[in-house]
Amino acid sequence: MSxxxxxxxxxxxxxxxxxEDGMVVNLGLGxxxxxxxxxxxxxxxxxxxxxxxxGVGPVATPEQEDRDLTDAxxxxxxxxxxxxxxxxxxxxxxxxxxxxxxxxxxxxxxAANGDLANWDADxxxxxxxxxxxxxxxVGAKEVRIMMQHNTRDGSPRLLEKxxxxxxxPSCVTRVYTDLAVVDVTADGFVVREIxxxxxxxxxxxxxxxxxxxxxxCGVLKTPAV
Amino acid sequence: MIDKRVASIDEALAGLGDGMTIxxxxxxxxxxxxxxxxxxxxxxxxxxxxxxxxxxxxxDYAHALFEEKRVRHAxxxxxxxxxxxxxxxxxxxxxxxxxxxxAPQGSFAERIRAGGAGIPAFYTPTGVDTPVVEGKEHREFNxxxxxxxxxxxxxxxxxxxxxxxxxxxxxFRGTQxxxxxxxxxxxxxxxxxxxxxxxxxLPQPEIHVPGVFVKRIIQLPDARDA
Numbered sequence: 001m002s003x004x005x006x007x008x009x010x011x012x013x014x015x016x017x018x019x020e021d022g023m024v025v026n027l028g029l030g031x032x033x034x035x036x037x038x039x040x041x042x043x044x045x046x047x048x049x050x051x052x053x054x055g056v057g058p059v060a061t062p063e064q065e066d067r068d069l070t071d072a073x074x075x076x077x078x079x080x081x082x083x084x085x086x087x088x089x090x091x092x093x094x095x096x097x098x099x100x101x102x103x104x105x106x107x108x109x110x111a112a113n114g115d116l117a118n119w120d121a122d123x124x125x126x127x128x129x130x131x132x133x134x135x136x137x138v139g140a141k142e143v144r145i146m147m148q149h150n151t152r153d154g155s156p157r158l159l160e161k162x163x164x165x166x167x168x169p170s171c172v173t174r175v176y177t178d179l180a181v182v183d184v185t186a187d188g189f190v191v192r193e194i195x196x197x198x199x200x201x202x203x204x205x206x207x208x209x210x211x212x213x214x215x216x217c218g219v220l221k222t223p224a225v
Numbered sequence: 226m227i228d229k230r231v232a233s234i235d236e237a238l239a240g241l242g243d244g245m246t247i248x249x250x251x252x253x254x255x256x257x258x259x260x261x262x263x264x265x266x267x268x269x270x271x272x273x274x275x276x277x278x279x280x281x282x283x284x285d286y287a288h289a290l291f292e293e294k295r296v297r298h299a300x301x302x303x304x305x306x307x308x309x310x311x312x313x314x315x316x317x318x319x320x321x322x323x324x325x326x327x328a329p330q331g332s333f334a335e336r337i338r339a340g341g342a343g344i345p346a347f348y349t350p351t352g353v354d355t356p357v358v359e360g361k362e363h364r365e366f367n368x369x370x371x372x373x374x375x376x377x378x379x380x381x382x383x384x385x386x387x388x389x390x391x392x393x394x395x396x397f398r399g400t401q402x403x404x405x406x407x408x409x410x411x412x413x414x415x416x417x418x419x420x421x422x423x424x425x426x427l428p429q430p431e432i433h434v435p436g437v438f439v440k441r442i443i444q445l446p447d448a449r450d451a
Contacts, residue, residue, distance in 0.1 A: 050330060050331075051252040051253050051255075051400050051403050052252075052400055052402060052403050053400060066398075066399055067254060067255065067447075067449060068255045068256075068387070068397075068398040068399035068400065068401050069255070069398075069399030069400055070252075070253035070254055070255050070399070070400055071253060071400075072252070072253060073253070074253040074254050075253075085397075085399070085400055085402065086402075087334075087338075087402055087403070087404075087406035087407055088252070088278075088330070088334035088337075088403050088404045088406070088407055089334045089335055089337070089338035089406075089407045091331075091334070092330065092331030092334050092335060095331055096331050096349065096350075096351060125310070125311035125315060125316075125319065126305055126306075126309075126311065126315060127280070127303075127304035127305045127306065127312075127314065127315045127318055127325070128303075128304055128305070128325075128327045129302075129303040129304065129305040130302050130303070130327060130328070130329050130330065130357065131302055131303055131330050132302075132329070132330040132331060133329075134329035134330075134331070134332075134351050134352050134355065134357070135329050135330060135331030135332070135351045138350045138351050138353075139331070139350075139351070165355060165356050166354055166355050167355065168351075168353075168354070168355065169353075169354040
């Protein structure tokens with residue numbers, strides 16, 4: 001058997017399918033912001049950006065571009081009807097105060113108890129960058145992580161214990177990778193979906209902590225986006 | 226008569242000196258006081274503490290301040306320079322020329338808000354069990370461990386808005402407001418560069434920051450066009 005790992009866009013498509021009608025969602029920089037392109041039709045999902053926007057619309061077309069209207073990643077954005085703009089402290093009142101249903105963030109490592117490390121990968125000569133990650137990790141009702149299942153050299157990122165400095169302890173509820181959808185439960189990692197053609201043993205071998213497979217574990221399928 | 230308009234950058238930055246703390250508004254390229262930043266190396270400002278969400282903007286627009294080692298401490302949520310190579314602030318962080326208080330962005334914003342609101346400190350759950358709050362006072366509230374964060378204030382805030390009137394009332398376009406809204410109240414002298422100082426006074430629905438928080442306004446073109 002052989003399998004084809006998901007692309008970044010496919011991981012984003014899969015994560016976006018779990019955003020429900022009425023949710024307020026913060027998308028982190030990098031892969032998470034791609035989810036905005038794959039929101040299922042017919043669902044009203046309000047996107048929050050920590051620079052102070054609720055109701056982020058699609059990325060601006062060249063005709064729409066306005067340099068004074070950006071998201072937290074400096075992308076020029078549009079607003080949806082009903083959008084609001086506010087101060088940084090109000091933005092984090094929204095985040096820390098429990099008013100965000102889901103945050104989708106990138107990750108370096110996730111531990112089986114839900115610990116998250118996503119801000120300091122010990123890059124030599126480079127300064128630290130926290131941004132809003134720590135506040136989102138403690139404040140959002142759910143923290144879902146999108147990342148490659150393994151590092152470039154093949155090391156696992158799903159671990160018993162994080163090696164890098166933590167962003168927050170015990171906060172992650174679900175991880176979307178290029179190989180699987182994995183929940184973090186009181187009993188550790190539980191696989192909900194696995195790529196077609198990838199065996200359970202192979203997935204376990206690519207993971208640094210024990211995996212349990214849900215009784216209804218399904219196939220991780222996405223369109224060619 | 227209340228009139229906070231100033232005609233020159235020299236006048237706008239008058240009073241900056243040794244050992245001062247300066248806050249900078251701006252996020253994602255919006256609300257960055259680029260004109261005022263560019264003028265800083267030409268002032269007597271020295272031994273500075275800078276409070277800016279990202280150190281990078283000052284590095285971009287006032288590089289000489291770092292070259293001349295006039296920034297000694299930074300409070301920021303991001304201290305990463307552009308590109309893969311080390312930037313001058315990263316080199317100075319490594320060699321100890323520059324010290325850093327790295328803060329989660331929400332704690333950073335709230336410390337500034339508190340500073341402007343007369344609140345000396347507050348507890349937050351953000352950062353608990355991470356190295357960034359090591360050594361800070363911890364206390365449990367409602368079963369949740371929190372950490373004490375102290376307020377930030379400054380001698381000067383430099384920021385950019387779209388429009389102002391002579392009272393110092395400010396109107397922002399898009400996401401220009403970001404940290405500036407909180408920083409305006411947290412400094413003794415808040416200086417705002419704007420695209421337009423209007424004739425007369427702004428109508429109430431257009432006032433995003435009450436002029437009471439602002440000391441000086443100066444009309445300067447959008448430096449991103451330069």
